[in-house]
Amino acid sequence: MTTSANQLLEVRGLRKYFGSGSHPVRAVDDVNFCVNEGETLGLVGESGSGKSTIGRLLTRLIDPTGGQMIYRANGAEKDLAALSASAYRPLRSQIQIIFQDPYASLNPRMRIRDVIAEALDTHGLARGAARTPRIHELLQQVGLRPEHADRFAHEFSGGQRQRIGIARALAVQPRFIVADEPLSALDVSIQAQVVNLLGTLKQELGLTLLFISHDLDVVEYLCDRVVVLYLGRVMEVGPTEAIYARPLHPYTRALLEAAPIPDPAQRRTIPLLKGDLPSPANPPSGCVFRTRCPRVEAACERADMRLREVSPGRFTACWRDDSQ
Structure with a gap:
C-alpha cells in the first residue's frame, strides 16, 4: 500500500x-x-x-x-x-482507547476524580496541587461539571459515562x-x-x-x-x-x-x-x-x-x- x-x-x-x-x-x-x-x-x-x-x-x-x-x-x-x-x-x-461500554470500563468503587487521577498518576502528570484543577479542566472539556468529580459511575447516564471515558483517555495527552x-x-x-x-x-x-x-x-x-x-x-x-x-x-x-x-x-x-x-x-x-x-x-x-x-x-x- x-x-x-x-x-x-x-x-x-x-x-x-x-x-x-x-x-x-x-x-x-x-x-x-x-x-x-x-x-x-x-x-x-x-x-x-x-x-x-x-x-x-x-x-x-x-x-x-x-x-x-x-x-x-x-x-x-x-x-x-x-x-x-x-x-x-x-x-x-x-495511544489511548475509548471503550464500547463506558460503564464496564469504569471502576464502580472509585469516584470519577480518582478514575481520572489514576491515569495522571500512572504517567506522572499533574501531581499534587495541580491534580484537581486538571481533573476539573478535563471534565469541562468533555461537557461535564467540576462537581461531577465527586460522584460514582452509577450516578451518571450512559452518555455522561462515555464522556468520562473520553476525559480519562485525554488525561494523558x-x-x-x-x-x-x-x-x-x-x-x-x-x-x-x-x-x-x-x-x-x-x-x-x-x-x-x-x-x-x-x-x-x-x-x-x-x-x-x-x-x-x-x-x-x-x-x-x-x-x-x-x-x-x-x-x-x-x-x-x-x-x-x-x-x-x-x-x-x-x-x-x-x-x-x-x-x-x-x-x-x-x-x-x-x-x-x-x-x-x-x-x-x-x-x-x-x-x-x-x-x-x-x-x-x-x-x-x-x-x-x-x-x-
Whole structure:
C-alpha cells in the first residue's frame, strides 16, 4: 500500500489467530492500512469482521500473532508489535482507547476524580496541587461539571459515562485514540452529541482517531477515509466521499445497500447480503467473500485477495477490473 509523508501509523500484514492446531480462528488475517496524522479513519464491517480485535492490537491490550504496527512520532519509528510490555509502556500515554461500554470500563468503587487521577498518576502528570484543577479542566472539556468529580459511575447516564471515558483517555495527552464503537451502547438521542464532541476535540487538540463502527451514517459524517473489513481481511480502502459515491468492492456495495433508507418510496436495486458470515476458523478459499457475493464467478475461488490500487488512494481486494 502506498505510504504518505504524514503517516502516523502503518499496519503491515497484521494477524491475530486464536486457538491452536490446524484450524485456528483467524480473527485478523494479513491486514494492511495506514493512519495519517490528524485524520479520522473509519473501520467498518459486520460483527465478527475483526474491527475491535484490531483496536485492541493497536493498543496492545492483546498481542499480535504476526505482522507489524509501525508507529512514527517525534522523528522515531517503532514497531508496536515487536515491543515488550515494558518497552511499550512509555507509548501508552500517546495511544489511548475509548471503550464500547463506558460503564464496564469504569471502576464502580472509585469516584470519577480518582478514575481520572489514576491515569495522571500512572504517567506522572499533574501531581499534587495541580491534580484537581486538571481533573476539573478535563471534565469541562468533555461537557461535564467540576462537581461531577465527586460522584460514582452509577450516578451518571450512559452518555455522561462515555464522556468520562473520553476525559480519562485525554488525561494523558494522547496523539492517537482508538474509539471502539463508542456509540453502540448509547441512546440514539445521545449519539449525535458524542459524535460532535469527538469531532470538536479532534480539531482543538490535533488528535488522530481510528473510529470503529458499524453505523455507516456516522462514519460518513465523521471520517476522512474508510477501511472496510470482512472476515478479518481488508476489502476496500479509500476516501469516505469516494467510497460512498462509488464503492469498488461488492461487499462495500452490499453494506451500503443494507443501510436503512429513510425514504420508503426508494427501492433497492442490489441484493442484500445472503447467508451467514463463514467461520474464521475455516474461511473460503480465494476471495473470502465469494460465498455471499451477488456477482460471484468460478474464478473467485482462486482469486488473488491482495489489495491493489485502482486509482490514487483507492484500493480494493476484488480481482475484477470492472469493480463498479
